[in-house]
Amino acid sequence: MKRSIRKTSFYAAVVLLALFSALPVAYAVLTIFKTQADLFTSGANPFIYGQPPTIDHLIFLFTQTQYTTFLWNSFVIGLFVVAITVVLAVPAAYALARLTGSWGERSGMAIFLVYLIPPTLLFIPLYQIVVDLDLANTIWALVVVLPTITIPFCTWLLLGFFRSVPRELDEAALLDGCSRFAAFRKVVLPQALPGIGACIVFAFSLSLSNYIYSVTFVTESAARNLSAGVPTELIRGDVYFWPALMAATSIVAIPLAIAYGLLFDYLVRGFQNAEAAATGG
Amino acid sequence: MSTNPATGPRSQGVLARIAEACDRPRVLGALMLGPAIIYVVAFVAVPFVLAIGLSLSDATVGNPNITNLVGLDNFTQVVHQEAFMLALRNSLLITTLVIVCLLVLATAATELLARDFRGKRLVQILFIMPWAMPVSLAAITWLWLLDSQFSPIDWILVQMHLLGPGGVWGPGRHLYYLGREWLGIGSLVFVDVWRMLPLATIIVLAGRLSIPRERLEQATIDGAGFFRILFRIIIPALAPVLIIAVLFTALLVIGEMSMVSLLTRGGPGHSTQVLPYWAYLKGIESGDLAQGAAIALFLFPVLLVAALIALRMAYRTQDG
Numbered sequence: 236m237k238r239s240i241r242k243t244s245f246y247a248a249v250v251l252l253a254l255f256s257a258l259p260v261a262y263a264v265l266t267i268f269k270t271q272a273d274l275f276t277s278g279a280n281p282f283i284y285g286q287p288p289t290i291d292h293l294i295f296l297f298t299q300t301q302y303t304t305f306l307w308n309s310f311v312i313g314l315f316v317v318a319i320t321v322v323l324a325v326p327a328a329y330a331l332a333r334l335t336g337s338w339g340e341r342s343g344m345a346i347f348l349v350y351l352i353p354p355t356l357l358f359i360p361l362y363q364i365v366v367d368l369d370l371a372n373t374i375w376a377l378v379v380v381l382p383t384i385t386i387p388f389c390t391w392l393l394l395g396f397f398r399s400v401p402r403e404l405d406e407a408a409l410l411d412g413c414s415r416f417a418a419f420r421k422v423v424l425p426q427a428l429p430g431i432g433a434c435i436v437f438a439f440s441l442s443l444s445n446y447i448y449s450v451t452f453v454t455e456s457a458a459r460n461l462s463a464g465v466p467t468e469l470i471r472g473d474v475y476f477w478p479a480l481m482a483a484t485s486i487v488a489i490p491l492a493i494a495y496g497l498l499f500d501y502l503v504r505g506f507q508n509a510e511a512a513a514t515g516g
Numbered sequence: 517m518s519t520n521p522a523t524g525p526r527s528q529g530v531l532a533r534i535a536e537a538c539d540r541p542r543v544l545g546a547l548m549l550g551p552a553i554i555y556v557v558a559f560v561a562v563p564f565v566l567a568i569g570l571s572l573s574d575a576t577v578g579n580p581n582i583t584n585l586v587g588l589d590n591f592t593q594v595v596h597q598e599a600f601m602l603a604l605r606n607s608l609l610i611t612t613l614v615i616v617c618l619l620v621l622a623t624a625a626t627e628l629l630a631r632d633f634r635g636k637r638l639v640q641i642l643f644i645m646p647w648a649m650p651v652s653l654a655a656i657t658w659l660w661l662l663d664s665q666f667s668p669i670d671w672i673l674v675q676m677h678l679l680g681p682g683g684v685w686g687p688g689r690h691l692y693y694l695g696r697e698w699l700g701i702g703s704l705v706f707v708d709v710w711r712m713l714p715l716a717t718i719i720v721l722a723g724r725l726s727i728p729r730e731r732l733e734q735a736t737i738d739g740a741g742f743f744r745i746l747f748r749i750i751i752p753a754l755a756p757v758l759i760i761a762v763l764f765t766a767l768l769v770i771g772e773m774s775m776v777s778l779l780t781r782g783g784p785g786h787s788t789q790v791l792p793y794w795a796y797l798k799g800i801e802s803g804d805l806a807q808g809a810a811i812a813l814f815l816f817p818v819l820l821v822a823a824l825i826a827l828r829m830a831y832r833t834q835d836g
Binding site: 245246248249252253254255256257259260262263266274275277278280281282322323324326327329330331333334335347348349350351352353354355356357359360361363364379380382383386387390414415416440443444445446447451461462463465466470475477480481483484487488489491492493494495496497499500502503504505506507509510511 | 535538539540544545546547548549551555556560562564567625633637638639640645647649650651652653655656657659660665666671718721725726763764770774778791800812815816
């Protein structure tokens with residue numbers, strides 16, 4: 236009896252948690268298919284369809300707006316940012332974990348200090364750099380700038396993974412005649428693959444999410460990404476295209492939530508190593 | 517190859533020597549760390565120094581060069597603006613409230629998600645949804661949910677007779693979540709918590725799963741109840757991880773402007789203004805780069821000290 240009460244309350248709490256996170260998105264999905272008249276009926280029950288559902292707003296989003304361009308831009312920017320981040324952060328993290336001696340080992344949390352510098356402070360000088368590099372108003376402006384957010388974080392995450400690989404492994408490889416770099420590539424790197432996977436997810440998500448650089452460095456709508464394009468193109472002055480906006484949100488949120496949700500345990504493990512290393516455990 | 521037998525082995529020797537030199541720990545370390553350092557210096561450190569220079573100059577969008585240094589004038593001018601003081605208050609208040617809510621909710625969510633149960637995958641997918649979308653799109657979703665005329669939350673409250681004629685909060689049918697000072701701040705806190713909870717939970721969960729199972733099982737055998745285990749074993753063991761979670765989420769919240777810029781635009785008046793958005797409005801929209809930089813820089817010393825203390829605590833708690 237007591238056991239079943241505990242089980243029920245456990246499941247009730249789990250359901251509550253899931254609803255807390257997902258209900259707003261569920262309401263967004265409901266809104267997509269409402270007609271304009273249905274949407275703006277004062278006092279009507281907002282949770283049911285007063286008029287038959289319509290897909291007009293989806294058609295509008297894909298044919299009358301630049302939404303597909305934003306999706307594509309976000310995707311390309313994400314890929315490049317992930318690639319740059321992995322290429323720079325993986326060797327850097329290994330070097331800090333194994334090669335640079337005692338100060339490298341203590342550097343774990345110091346990397347965090349980079350995040351103390353707010354993007355709102357950096358974007359003014361960064362904009363100048365972007366203009367000097369002749370990249371303003373192109374997606375490359377964001378490809379160049381967004382790794383400032385992802386590299387420190389991913390280096391920190393990977394540092395934990397490399398520390399969790401036993402030193403004896405590289406030492407054995409060195410004794411077998413491998414060069415140090417070969418030991419890294421053939422022995423240590425495969426052990427850290429789950430960490431690199433977690434990094435890819437976080438870097439992609441951070442690149443997708445950034446708002447301030449996306450809004451200020453790119454004003455040409457053909458080069459805008461989701462984060463900046465949707466709020467600026469689908470909100471004109473005080474006119475909000477609610478169903479189209481909700482569609483624009485849901486189309487991104489649901490597939491990514493499925494992807495990240497399936498990788499959930501993996502992301503947790505990514506932090507597990509990093510925290511163990513950072514707090515000296 | 518056969519025409520020049522002398523140079524072949526020698527050039528190999530040179531290459532081999534270079535390869536050997538590159539393989540020394542210090543050289544290889546520098547080679548592997550170098551690119552990341554160069555990148556961070558070029559795109560974080562240099563702009564940071566430039567930004568400090570800006571904040572001490574009288575640069576504007578029209579004349580962005582740091583030619584005329586005016587000392588701390590920008591800072592003294594900035595603190596005398598009413599909007600700035602409101603922004604400072606709100607930034608600190610919102611960040612503190614978000615952190616407190618997140619600590620409680622993330623610890624609770626962690627206790628749920630640390631166990632195995634049927635349908636866990638689905639729950640994980642639903643749970644991570646707020647974090648899966650870009651911040652600006654999350655803000656837009658809430659802009660619709662908190663709409664002044666068509667908010668479904670208002671409708672529910674009217675049905676419960678809390679709003680509308682005769683209701684406790686009546687007689688109006690709308691609360692205007694984003695149009696009032698304290699409701700606006702409350703809404704911003706709520707939406708931030710909604711969005712950050714998945715990430716905060718992942719960080720705390722990672723620490724929670726590192727606690728040896730035997731310790732928890734032993735406590736259960738010894739007859740300790742759920743709350744006793746939570747407060748006596750789990751939370752103390754989690755302390756360093758919670759500090760990291762607080763630091764990480766606080767820095768994300770305090771530097772983020774898209775929520776405010778889309779939800780309340782700092783209004784009504786400047787009552788829900790926050791520092792990053794005020795810096796943006798001043799520096800870019802009004803073109804006063806120097807004051808914008810001064811506003812954005814204002815909290816840096818405070819954050820630096822707070823972060824250093826937090827990091828020391830994280831290390832010490834672990835050692836002790």
